[in-house]
Structure formats: structure tokens, C-alpha cells
Amino acid sequence: MKPLIAAAHAAMPGGAFTTYVLDDEVDLVIKSGKGSKVYDVDGKEYIDCVNGSGPMLLGHAHPEVVEALHKAVECPSNFYLLNERGIELAQMLVEAIPCADQIKYGVTGSDATLYAMRLARAFTGRDKILKFEGGFLGGNDYALMSMSPPAPQPDFPRARPDSAGIPRSIEREVLIAPYNDLTAVKRIVEAVAGDIAAVIVEAQQRCIEPNPGFLQGLRALCDAHGILLIFDEVVTGFRLAWGGAQALYSVMPDLATYGKVIGGGLPVSAVAGRREIMQLANPRGAPDPRKCFTGNTTCGNSVATTAGIATLNVLQRAGTYERLHAIGDRFRRGAAEIFARRGIAGQAIGTGPLSQICLTDVPVTDYRSSVSGDLKLQRRLMTAMVQRGVLTHGKFYFSLATSDSDIDRIHAVLDDSLQFILS
Ligand SMILES: Cc1ncc(COP(=O)(O)O)c(C=O)c1O
Structure with missing residues (x-):
């Protein structure tokens, strides 16, 4: 070796x-x-x-990212509070992402999906999340379910944890459906619709394209049952199109999650979505039992967001x-x-x-x-x-x-x- x-x-x-x-x-x-x-x-x-x-x-x-970073590292620090670059990237994201009235930062894609699911639970007052077999949504305990279950896979909608150490109670809160099978999703949702906070999906799951009408069907099903639709755009965001998968496939989720490209190689992630949902992550104002915690020490870091801004500036051309x-x-x-x-x-x-x-x-x-x-x-x-x-x-x-x-x-x-x- x-x-x-x-x-x-x-x-x-x-x-x-x-x-x-x-x-x-x-x-x-x-x-x-x-x-x-x-x-x-x-x-x-x-x-x-x-x-x-x-x-x-x-x-x-x-070269443009390198030049921007050279300037940013003249003061390579973490401020925790508002800084110009962090605000600038947030504005760019809100402008570019169709479903985004507002965003909140995380650091990793796994933070973003965790926060999106948390916001959905707080908004709907329900606990269950539906995700798709084979979908990867990051390393948090709710996401790490049935991403790569070995054969024989459990019957839908039973989840199989992808890691040891995840509490059994979480396993029961995640329902698994087959991607691209709207009939199966409907059957699973209709059995427990009043308990489901969100359907979370990679609009293009890994490299598998959505069948025509699949994402539209999910949108209609969620609307019919008061369920939020979350697109995990950590991979697809700014990659498949400037507005991500939601622009490419013309389906608007309630919330969407971003990582990877928006940091240009440095750690930046975000959850984006409708104002009334995002406002649950507003730390100001009167105490409200529906308020959600989101945030990490390095959220909005000025060096990392500089790389994101420089990257998006090039992609926008x-x-x-x-x-x-x-x-x-x-x-x-x-x-x-x-x-x-x-x-x-x-x-x-x-x-x-x-x-x-x-x-x-x-x-x-x-x-x-x-x-x-x-x-x-x-x-x-x-x-x-x-x-x-x-x-x-x-x-x-x-x-x-x-x-x-x-x-x-x-x-x-x-x-x-x-x-x-x-x-
Ligand atoms: C679709 C998707 N969501 C979330 C994540 C998690 O992102 P991170 O590795 O930054 O936590 C990944 C990582 O590959 C991903 O592919």
C-alpha cells in the first residue's frame, strides 16, 4: 500500500x-x-x-471562481451573522429557483433535506414522509431509508434503513414507494393520507428520468390530500437547467433542496420554497410552536458563498x-x-x-x-x-x-x- x-x-x-x-x-x-x-x-x-x-x-x-476566491480569502473568516456575499447568493437563488419565495441556508445537502422535511411536518402538523425506493436524499436518519435495499426488498411501503444506528421509530415514519409508479403511490398515500406531511422526490431519481406525467401526478395527489411536494434538487439544481428539474419538467414543488453546484465546490446548501412555509424558519417574532430550527455555524459563510456566486455567474451565460x-x-x-x-x-x-x-x-x-x-x-x-x-x-x-x-x-x-x- x-x-x-x-x-x-x-x-x-x-x-x-x-x-x-x-x-x-x-x-x-x-x-x-x-x-x-x-x-x-x-x-x-x-x-x-x-x-x-x-x-x-x-x-x-x-479562473473566475479562483479569482473571486482569491479576493474572498483576503479575509477568510466565518461571521455567523449577515454578510454581503451570503445575502447576494440568497438573492440569486430566490431569483433563479421557480418555487423560491425565500431560502434558508444549510451547509450540506443532508441539512437541506432534513430542514425541508422538518418544515413540512411543522407546516402540516403531520409526521410521515413518503420517499422513493432507490432515491438518495443524504445522510440524515429520515433520508437514509431504502436507498439501496438488497434483494429481496421489503414490500412497499415498508422502509429498510440504509445504516445501523437509526431509531426504529423513524423507520415507521417513512413510507417507501416505487419511483415512476403513480398507481402504487396513490394506493400508499390514500391509505394514510391524513398522516403524510410530504412526498420528497429527486425529480430525476439518480439518473432515471421521470415518466411523462409522473411528477404532474405527484403534484395533483399532494394537492388533493394537503401534502407538501418537495423536490430534492441537490443533484439536479442548476445542472439540468438554470431553474433545475422543476423548470425542465414544468412542475412546481412547495419546497426544494439545493447543495453541490450552489457552493461551487465549497459547502453551501439551501432549502427554498413558498413564503408561508419558509416563514416557519423565521427566528424573529412571537414564539410559535410551529417554528422550526434551521441553521449551522457556517451558514452563509462568505468564502463559500463567493464560490457559489462565481459559479452561478458563469452558468447563467x-x-x-x-x-x-x-x-x-x-x-x-x-x-x-x-x-x-x-x-x-x-x-x-x-x-x-x-x-x-x-x-x-x-x-x-x-x-x-x-x-x-x-x-x-x-x-x-x-x-x-x-x-x-x-x-x-x-x-x-x-x-x-x-x-x-x-x-x-x-x-x-x-x-x-x-x-x-x-x-
Ligand atoms: C439527491 C441528493 N440529495 C442530498 C444529498 C446529500 O448531500 P450532501 O452529501 O452534501 O449531504 C445528495 C448527495 O449526493 C444527493 O445526491
Whole structure:
């Protein structure tokens, strides 16, 4: 084991920052990133399709972000109270996000989804949350339910915790439904409608697109039963479109959560939504039993929000989203050609600059179809791609810095890696 990796193992369980780890034979330590590439401490170059698990939508070290940060770190502090940059980013978010009358900051996406669910419970006076099997909403106890339940999965709507240490009582407050199956959602909701505070959904769940009418159906169902609709836009926000998934699919949630892109790689998150709901997070005024706690020590941090503002300023320019969609489409088209030529059951799913390879020819419409292929082979494919200089953790997060020739190279590596794992 290389000394730095050994040091990581000594200091942290599994030598890991999060739950995601690369296979031992390709484990690496990143030194730096520039544009579409990252470099490990041994100087090896990778086309980066991890992109910080999504925040680096401009690519690494974008000159305008770097310049803004240089100025911001002249006073690299945390003030806890209002500062100009934190207010400026909040204004930009309110202007850009269709459902946002107001926002409140968190630091991580997991804070944002926790606060959104809390606000929904306070607003409706109900406790239960409905989420979808296979959806990832972050690391809080309510979110970590049935994200990746192994087969045989429990019957809907029973939740299966994705981690030890989550109280059983929380398990009973989360209902699980199959994504893209409106009939099943209706059945689950109608059985306990008066107890459900919110339906929370990634409008595009992981890389699975919503069926036509699915999100509209959720909206109508929520309206019929006084349930709030929350879009988790931590991944989709400012990535699929400037106004996020709610703009792309023309469905307005009551609340939406943001992270990743809005901090440009630094920790910023937010919950956004209708004024009457957001006002429950207003710390001023008379005591009110419905008032909600939201907030973290570094909320609105001036350095982190500076990176977010600089990132959004670039994304706002004409042509950005056409380019981001063109990159993803080029990847998916080329991958489909490779699978067809090799006669392999495989597909690249996703929308815009976000994709995932599934080694199955079953149409991928929900969690169970997404895991219907050979997952071990899929993992070996990703490892073979990393070995050949394409850094991916299963998903492909492309950036504005990803060039057409990067995509061509990724195709060549995919082709070669398939040859390798199948030989
Ligand atoms: C859709 C979604 N929601 C929430 C989160 C949690 O964000 P964070 O890792 O910043 O807590 C993630 C993280 O990947 C996510 O993909």
C-alpha cells in the first residue's frame, strides 16, 4: 500500500472520507484538478467524471471562481451573522429557483433535506414522509431509508434503513414507494393520507428520468390530500437547467433542496420554497410552536458563498445548458453504439451532463430495474475505466470543461474496458 493511502487507513476507518471507496487496485490520492482533469500524487492524469460528486459543474479551478476566491480569502473568516456575499447568493437563488419565495441556508445537502422535511411536518402538523425506493436524499436518519435495499426488498411501503444506528421509530415514519409508479403511490398515500406531511422526490431519481406525467401526478395527489411536494434538487439544481428539474419538467414543488453546484465546490446548501412555509424558519417574532430550527455555524459563510456566486455567474451565460446537454448526449450516443457493436446488454441513462451505465437491457424506470444487471461486472467496468485514466464512481458527472475530445477518449476507454472485463 502506498504510504499516503496507508496513512489514510491509519487515521480513518477504511481510509475513506465518505462511504464511497475505489477498489484497492486503483485507490488513489488526488493532488490537484484543472478543467476536466485531476492529477494524483504520482502525477497520473485522469479525465474526471466524478467532479467532486457533482459540485464542479464548471470543471476544476475555473479562473473566475479562483479569482473571486482569491479576493474572498483576503479575509477568510466565518461571521455567523449577515454578510454581503451570503445575502447576494440568497438573492440569486430566490431569483433563479421557480418555487423560491425565500431560502434558508444549510451547509450540506443532508441539512437541506432534513430542514425541508422538518418544515413540512411543522407546516402540516403531520409526521410521515413518503420517499422513493432507490432515491438518495443524504445522510440524515429520515433520508437514509431504502436507498439501496438488497434483494429481496421489503414490500412497499415498508422502509429498510440504509445504516445501523437509526431509531426504529423513524423507520415507521417513512413510507417507501416505487419511483415512476403513480398507481402504487396513490394506493400508499390514500391509505394514510391524513398522516403524510410530504412526498420528497429527486425529480430525476439518480439518473432515471421521470415518466411523462409522473411528477404532474405527484403534484395533483399532494394537492388533493394537503401534502407538501418537495423536490430534492441537490443533484439536479442548476445542472439540468438554470431553474433545475422543476423548470425542465414544468412542475412546481412547495419546497426544494439545493447543495453541490450552489457552493461551487465549497459547502453551501439551501432549502427554498413558498413564503408561508419558509416563514416557519423565521427566528424573529412571537414564539410559535410551529417554528422550526434551521441553521449551522457556517451558514452563509462568505468564502463559500463567493464560490457559489462565481459559479452561478458563469452558468447563467447564454449557451451553458445547450452545451451541458450536448456533452451528455454525445456520451450516451457513443456508449449506445459501443454496446450495440459489442452485442452487450448495456445502456447509458440520464439527462444532460449526468449519466450512468447500467449493464442491462431492461428499461430502467425505477430502483429495481436499475439494479437488474450484473452489478459486480458493472463495478469491475468502473475499476477498469479508472485504471485506464477515466475517474468515475459509477456515475458520470460531466462539466462545462468536458470537451468533445474528452468524451471521445472516455468512449475509447469504455470500449477497451469492456473488452478487458469480458475477455
Ligand atoms: C439527491 C441528493 N440529495 C442530498 C444529498 C446529500 O448531500 P450532501 O452529501 O452534501 O449531504 C445528495 C448527495 O449526493 C444527493 O445526491
